[in-house]
Amino acid sequence: MRSTRSEIRKNAYQAILEGLSEDGGLYVFESLHPNWYQKDLLGKSYSEIAFLCMKELLNEWTEEEIHSVVNASYNSTNFQEKIIGLDQAGQFTYLTLYHGNTFAFKDLALSTLPNLMKVAKERTNNQKHTVILTATSGDTGSAALSGFSKSKDTTVIVLYPNEGVSPFQELQMTNYRKMGHYTLAVDGNFDDCQRLVKELFVSLDPKNLHLSSANSINIGRLIPQVIYYVVAYTKLVEQGEIEFGDKINITVPTGNFGNIYSALVAKRLGVPIQKLIVASNKNNVLTDVFRKEEYLTNRPLHKTISPSMDILVSSNLERFLFDTYGFEFVQKAMLDLKTEGRISLPDLNKASDFSAYYTTEEQTKETIRRVFNTTHYLIDPHTAVAVHAAEEYIQETKDETKMMIVSTANPYKFSRAMTEALDLNPYLNLAEEMHQLEEYSGMPIDPRIKKLLTNSIDRFVVPKEKAFDTVKQIVGEINASH
Numbered sequence: 001m002r003s004t005r006s007e008i009r010k011n012a013y014q015a016i017l018e019g020l021s022e023d024g025g026l027y028v029f030e031s032l033h034p035n036w037y038q039k040d041l042l043g044k045s046y047s048e049i050a051f052l053c054m055k056e057l058l059n060e061w062t063e064e065e066i067h068s069v070v071n072a073s074y075n076s077t078n079f080q081e082k083i084i085g086l087d088q089a090g091q092f093t094y095l096t097l098y099h100g101n102t103f104a105f106k107d108l109a110l111s112t113l114p115n116l117m118k119v120a121k122e123r124t125n126n127q128k129h130t131v132i133l134t135a136t137s138g139d140t141g142s143a144a145l146s147g148f149s150k151s152k153d154t155t156v157i158v159l160y161p162n163e164g165v166s167p168f169q170e171l172q173m174t175n176y177r178k179m180g181h182y183t184l185a186v187d188g189n190f191d192d193c194q195r196l197v198k199e200l201f202v203s204l205d206p207k208n209l210h211l212s213s214a215n216s217i218n219i220g221r222l223i224p225q226v227i228y229y230v231v232a233y234t235k236l237v238e239q240g241e242i243e244f245g246d247k248i249n250i251t252v253p254t255g256n257f258g259n260i261y262s263a264l265v266a267k268r269l270g271v272p273i274q275k276l277i278v279a280s281n282k283n284n285v286l287t288d289v290f291r292k293e294e295y296l297t298n299r300p301l302h303k304t305i306s307p308s309m310d311i312l313v314s315s316n317l318e319r320f321l322f323d324t325y326g327f328e329f330v331q332k333a334m335l336d337l338k339t340e341g342r343i344s345l346p347d348l349n350k351a352s353d354f355s356a357y358y359t360t361e362e363q364t365k366e367t368i369r370r371v372f373n374t375t376h377y378l379i380d381p382h383t384a385v386a387v388h389a390a391e392e393y394i395q396e397t398k399d400e401t402k403m404m405i406v407s408t409a410n411p412y413k414f415s416r417a418m419t420e421a422l423d424l425n426p427y428l429n430l431a432e433e434m435h436q437l438e439e440y441s442g443m444p445i446d447p448r449i450k451k452l453l454t455n456s457i458d459r460f461v462v463p464k465e466k467a468f469d470t471v472k473q474i475v476g477e478i479n480a481s482h
Contacts, residue, residue: 001015001027001028001029001030001219002027002028002030003021003023003025003026003027003028003327004021004025004026004027004028004318004319004321004322004327004330005021005023005024005025005327005330005331005334006021006023006025006327006331007327008021008022008023008025009030010027011060012057012058012059012060012061012120012219013060013061013119013120013123013124014120014124015027015219015220016113016116016117016120016218016219016220017117017120017121017124017126017210017212018212019201019211019212019213019215019217019218019220020198020201020213020217020218024198024202024334025318025322025327025330025331026217026219026315026316026318026319026322027219028219028319028322028323029057029219029265032265032268032269033056033269033270034268034269034270035270036056036269036270037230037233037266037269037270037271037272038270039244041230041234042234042237042238042244043238044234046074046083046084046227046231047070047071047074049227049230049231049234050070050073050074050224050227050231051063051066051067051070053223053226053227053230053269054066054069054070054223054227056269057223057226058223061119065119065123068115068119069112069115069116069119072115072118073111073112073115073224074111078100078101078107078111079099079100079107079111080099081099082099083099083108083228083231084096084097084099084108084228084231084232084235085099086232086235086236086239087377087407088241089371089375089377090371090374090375090377091403092387092390092403092404092405093236093241093402093403093404093405094377094379094383094404094405094406094407095228095232095250095404095405095406095407096407097228097406097407097408098407098408098409098410100143100146101146101448102139102142102143102146102172103409103410103412103413103446103448103449104138104139104142104143104308104408104409104410104413105139105225105259105406105408105409106139106140106142106143106144107143107146107147108224108225108227108228109143109216109220109221109222109224109225110140110143110144110146110147110148110214110221111143111146111147111224112147112220112223112224113144113147113214113218113220113221113224114147114148114150114151114154116220116223117130117151117212117220118151121210126210128208128209128210128482129153129154129155129208129209129210129478129482130151130153130154130155130209130210130211130212131154131155131156131157131206131209131210131211131212131475131478132144132148132154132155132156132157132212132213132214133157133159133197133200133201133211133212133213133471134156134157134158134159134197134213134214134215135158135159135160135190135193135194135196135197135215136158136159136160136165136173136190136193136215137160137161137164137165137190137255137256137307137308137309137310137311138160138164138165138166138169138307138308139169139308139408139409139413140214140215140216141158141160141165141169141172141173141183142169142172142173142176143214144156144158144214145158145172145173145176145181145183146176147214148214149176149179149181155180155181155182155478156176156181156182156214157181157182157184157471157474157475158173158181158182158183158184159184159186159193159196159197159467159471160173160183160184160185160186160190160193161185161186161188161189161190161192161193161310162185162186162187162188162459162461163185163303164189164190164303164307164310165307166307166413166414166415166416166417167416167430167457168412168413168414168415168430168449168452169307169413170185170457170459171430171452171453171455171456171457172452174457174458174459174460175452175455175458177458177460178458182460182474183460184460184461184462184467184470184471185459185460185461185462186461186462186463186464186467187461187462187463187464188464188467189301189310189312190301190310190311191297191301191311191312191313192464192467193467194215194311194313194315195313196467196468196471197213197215199468200468200471200472200475201213203472204472204475206475206476206478206479207479208479208480208482209475209478209479209482211475215256215315216256216258216259216315216316217315217316221258222258222261222262222265222316225258225259225262226262226263226265226266226269229250229262229263229266229271229273230266230269230271232404233248233266233271233272233273236248236402236404241402242402245272246272246402247272247273247274247401247402248272248273248274248401248402248403248404249273249274249275249276249277249390249393249399249401249402249403249404250263250273250275250276250277250403250404250405250406251276251277251279251386251387251389251390251393251403251404251405251406252276252277252278252279252386252406253279253280253281253306253309253382253383253385253386253389253406253408254278254279254280254286254309254314255280255281255283255286255308255309255310255311255314256311256314256315256316257278257286257314257315257316257317257319257320258315258316259406259408260276260278260354261316261319261320263276263406264276264320264353267353274401275352275353275354275355275393275399275401276353276354276355277354277355277356277357277386277389277390277393278290278354278355278356278357278389279357279358279359279385279386279388279389279390280309280356280357280358280359280385280389281302281304281306281309281310281358281359281361281364281382281385282302282304282358282359282360282361283301283302283304283309283310283311283312284358285297285299285311285312285314286314286317286356287356287357287358289314289317289345289348289356290348290349290354290355290356291349291356293344293345293346293347293348293349294342294343294344294345295317295333295337295342295343295344295345296341296342297312297313297337297341297342298340298341298342299312299341304361304364304381305361305364305365305381305414305416305417305420305421306364306380306381306382306384306385306414306417308382308408308409309382309385313337318330318334321333321345324345324348355393355397357388357389357392357393358385358389359384359385359388359389363388364381364384364385364388364421365381365384365417365420365421366421367379367384367385367387367388368380368381368384368417368418368421368422369421369422369423371384371387372422372441376441376442378411378418378441378443379407379411380407380408380409380410380411380413380414380417380418381414381417381418381421382408382409383405383406383407383408383409384421386405386406386407387405390403390405410446410449411437411441411443412434412437412438412445412446412449415430415433415434415437416433418433418437419433419436419437422437422440422441424436424437424440430453431453434449434453
């Protein structure tokens with residue numbers, strides 16, 4: 001694996017442990033075999049496909065190491081009923097990725113990353129206590145806290161924007177404070193939190209600790225996400241919805257570009273994907289990237305009802321820019337982006353892999369309401385953003401290729417937005433909102449959600465200008481204790 005900003009190369013053990021390259025770049029795969037995906041994957045289980053996919057992407061790892069990761073990641077402890085789902089509703093197939101312990105797609109990656117790190121630490125003889133520094137716009141925080149909760153040698157520190165996540169997302173995260181982890185509500189936005197994490201990585205060097213990240217800047221996050229696209233296509237064939245070799249289109253609600261970049265990796269491994277549709281909310285930075293060939297981050301950040309996408313600096317886009325232009329361009333571009341908040345991307349719209357659309361707040365609510373009224377299928381605000389984008393793409397292109405919508409979160413995580421969209425009473429407490437939504441929709445509340453509702457939010461708010469020193473002090477205390 002190599003960095004997006006220089007000639008630095010590391011093996012997969014090192015890249016996963018580091019998270020971010022020492023030059024500030026992200027690690028990418030050196031090469032991908034375009035004919036890896038073959039018909040012999042049909043009939044295999046999720047775990048069997050995961051093993052073969054990891055074997056391809058982690059080619060230095062032993063089969064024993066990969067088997068240990070697969071067995072520890074894809075089990076009934078992490079996924080009680082199923083790992084992914086494929087639902088047909090109206091004209092679309094929905095790839096549902098919210099069956100893990102925190103009810104969002106991040107569970108698939110963050111049930112796996114701790115096990116990847118465990119193997120990497122053993123292989124490199126790293127016996128230091130691990131501190132995971134991560135920024136979240138909502139879902140990564142709780143998924144990281146859940147995923148690493150069984151790792152006795154790991155402490156997780158999560159920074160999230162104060163009043164920038166849903167009440168249930170905040171309830172999930174703060175529930176882990178009593179377990180010795182740290183959740184800091186920063187008076188700022190997600191980009192402030194992400195910038196702080198990157199600055200902390202550069203400046204902190206605790207002798208007794210191993211620092212890493214659970215954000216999708218860590219390539220260990222992308223590998224399990226590639227897997228579910230491979231599995232999803234295979235299941236579509238097995239269910240008779242397509243013939244093997246038929247192309248599909250995929251629409252992904254995206255803010256940090258990691259989920260859709262993973263789909264691109266799957267395509268480069270030979271999965272028959274034709275077009276990837278980038279679906280943005282009102283923060284339409286990525287729409288402008290692909291339509292205007294301009295990456296403009298010097299703009300207002302809007303708080304929306306799809307908060308996990310309220311992002312201006314889309315970290316994983318750097319990987320795609322490296323693929324397109326090379327590391328010398330990326331090196332200069334990332335510096336320009338930091339100082340000027342804008343870079344030009346010549347000829348980027350010639351990249352035939354992507355189309356891009358954005359969805360307003362009212363369009364998001366209208367889509368939730370219309371999909372439920374016409375199909376009796378309940379989708380969360382992020383999934384609604386994707387549905388609207390897919391509809392615009394089809395209307396604009398008349399493309400009749402089968403469309404798969406990536407459904408990223410359980411609707412109950414965003415009960416306030418759901419009740420507003422469905423014209424229900426939004427002026428209730430969290431539990432009442434959820435029960436009202438359950439009664440109206442007929443979609444049962446997961447028992448794990450009901451159990452969490454008995455707790456209260458344990459918020460710790462930090463001013464933006466003090467967040468760096470607060471985290472530095474926490475890390476210093478952990479370092480001293482080890």
